[in-house]
Amino acid sequence: MNILFVCTGNTCRSPMAAAIWKQVEGVEIKSAGVYASRGADMSYHAQRALEEKGIDTQHASQPVTRELLEWAHLVLTMTNSHKQALVQAFPDTRSKVYTYAEYATPENPFDIADPYGGSLQDYQFTLYQLQELQQKILVRLANATD
Template identity: 50%
Template sequence: MQRILFVCTGNTCRSPMAEAILKNKQMDEIEVRSAGIYAANGNEASAHAKKVLEDNGIAHKHRSSLLTRDEIDWADLILTMTSSHKMAILQQYPQVGTKVFTLKEYSGESFNPDVVDPYGGSLAMYEQTFRELDELIDKAIGKLK
């Protein structure tokens, strides 16, 4: 069983969408969670994130959670939405350097390491982020196999 943890800032937009996308691919050998570097525990995903997931036929119950040592230890692979998320994890948990990557880095994207944060943006921005995450996750799955 491969355990994957997606990490973003508040755990209400990008990382829960990534978690939902990967879960929706129904890969029995993968367990997935998400967390946020600065998340408040218990918040729902943003309204636009929920709408985009719903529009793409993905049901996902989500409550935000703060990134903790337990989550770090649980994960075999930690995929962050930005290079600053990656650096924050490495500063606090330097021993996990071999299992932390930006999602783009892990997926083989070398141009810009960051998935744009749609927080506070339009539904169209969330749709664009969803499409980007779906594509990156497909590439990451190819690497996992």
């Protein structure tokens, strides 16, 4: 399965999500941003939060493209506004675009807040949220293939 994670600038939330998902067998992972430039590093605090957990932080930002959306079987955005931007720009992708929390907990969707410019603790909390929701997404994916 190919999963694309999407946030705004592709330097905080989506690369953090991609980093934790790269440890999962059987999935291919990429990340992008709706307003991303090409080639930016992951933000410093995002790197630190991941390094504290022993997770690889290699990353270069990229904008969302049609090719990435076609590559993905599932597209998980960090906010509803990211989801709406993708669906508006690429209406044919609607069936595979969800917010990260919506896919994890359809009964309680919420946005993953942007830690950009915040403290290390803000990034640690974002990472915690992504990891907690990841467990629920893994269960949903496992049930879908049974």
